[in-house]
Amino acid sequence: MKDITYIGEPVSDSATFKQLPIELQHFLLRQNGVVAYLGGIHIRGCCHEPAWHSLREVWHGETAFHKIYPVVKETDIPFAQDAVGNQFLLRAGKVWFLDTETGQMEPLKVDFERFIVSVERFPNEALDLSAVATFRKVGTYLQPGELLAVYPPTCIQTDGDLMRLTRMPVETRLHSLADLFNQIRRLRPGQKIRLRTDEPRPQYPVSGEQPAAPQASAETPAADSGAAPTAEVPAQPRPDEPAAEA
Numbered sequence: 001m002k003d004i005t006y007i008g009e010p011v012s013d014s015a016t017f018k019q020l021p022i023e024l025q026h027f028l029l030r031q032n033g034v035v036a037y038l039g040g041i042h043i044r045g046c047c048h049e050p051a052w053h054s055l056r057e058v059w060h061g062e063t064a065f066h067k068i069y070p071v072v073k074e075t076d077i078p079f080a081q082d083a084v085g086n087q088f089l090l091r092a093g094k095v096w097f098l099d100t101e102t103g104q105m106e107p108l109k110v111d112f113e114r115f116i117v118s119v120e121r122f123p124n125e126a127l128d129l130s131a132v133a134t135f136r137k138v139g140t141y142l143q144p145g146e147l148l149a150v151y152p153p154t155c156i157q158t159d160g161d162l163m164r165l166t167r168m169p170v171e172t173r174l175h176s177l178a179d180l181f182n183q184i185r186r187l188r189p190g191q192k193i194r195l196r197t198d199e200p201r202p203q204y205p206v207s208g209e210q211p212a213a214p215q216a217s218a219e220t221p222a223a224d225s226g227a228a229p230t231a232e233v234p235a236q237p238r239p240d241e242p243a244a245e246a
Contacts, residue, residue, distance in 0.1 A: 001036035001120055006144035008032035008045035008053055016056045017046040021093065023112045024079060039142030040129045041119060042170075043080040052145045052170040055079065065089075065098065068178045071105045072098065079112075083132045084154075085147045085173045088115070100177040101155040103185060131165055140167070147173040153180055156193070 011017050011032050017025060033045025033053055044055040051057050058065055058078045065087060066072040077090040078098075087098040088108075095108045095115045108115065118126040131148045135141060142148065151164040187193065 001034065001041075002123070003038045003040075004034055004036045005038060005142070006035035006042075006053075008034065008047055011046045013046040013048055013054070013056055016059070020046075020077065021090065021112070024077070024090065027112070027116065035144050036119075037123055037127065037129060038132050038136060039083050039146065039148075040123065040127050040132045041080055041082055044078070050145060058174075063174070063178070069098065069100075069103045069105075069181065071103060081147070082127055083129070083142065083148050084150055085170075085177050099155070100174070101153050101180055101184075103181045134165060135167070142167055145170055149173055149176065155184070 008028075009032060011028060017028065020028070027043075028046055032047060033043050033055075035042045042053075044058070045053050046056070047054050048056075054061075055078070057063070064074075065078050066074045066076060072078075072089065073091065075091070076096070078087050079090055080088040082088075085100050087100060089096045089098060089105075090112060091107075093111055095110050095112060096105050097108055098105050110118065115126070123129060131150070132142065135148065146167045147170050149166045149168050151166070152158045154163075184193075
């Protein structure tokens with residue numbers, strides 16, 4: 001893999017390591033997790049510290065994904081995540097993709113080894129590196145232990161033409177995604193909602209100022225709060241996103 005910004009220390013969480021399939025064990029023995037492509041993918045390791053790199057934390061911990069997202073099984077192994085906090089899980093030897101905004105899962109129809117080969121040989125096809133590329137263009141990089149937050153959330157179609165990217169700690173981003181999921185999970189596709197914030201969001205390309213976090217209500221899904229800097233880029237909504245009123 002290229003553009004590596006973090007490699008985990010040797011395996012220290014032997015209890016978790018012993019529960020893994022052999023192909024994942026072999027990978028982690030070579031390098032106990034890695035952050036590559038400037039944060040485009042983070043493969044977790046079997047360790048106790050740092051917590052953001054620990055596979056145990058998100059598999060068996062208090063905020064394990066199977067405790068938040070009904071589609072995730074307790075036996076699913078959340079071995080990796082992309083730059084914005086979507087998850088890659090191993091289920092019965094195959095890799096699945098979890099959209100952490102909507103809570104939807106889909107099979108990628110490859111095993112772990114083929115997934116790694118695809119990431120190494122064709123990273124732009126195997127991963128969505130657009131957000132990382134945008135940050136790189138404005139001279140800003142994700143640090144190990146950080147993810148990118150997207151506002152408005154990518155699952156929501158808005159009338160605006162800008163998307164705000166903010167880097168923040170992994171724990172903060174994943175908590176915010178879980179909060180968003182719990183607020184929109186019962187909405188109908190295409191249902192109109194309103195996003196609001198406590199104060200106007202400043203309009204600037206890149207800044208160290210922290211944008212205000214949207215406040216949640218019955219009709220207002222929450223977005224992320226966390227560390228700056230931020231960048232604004234043209235929004236590229238997915239065709240199946242529900243409509244929203246900004």
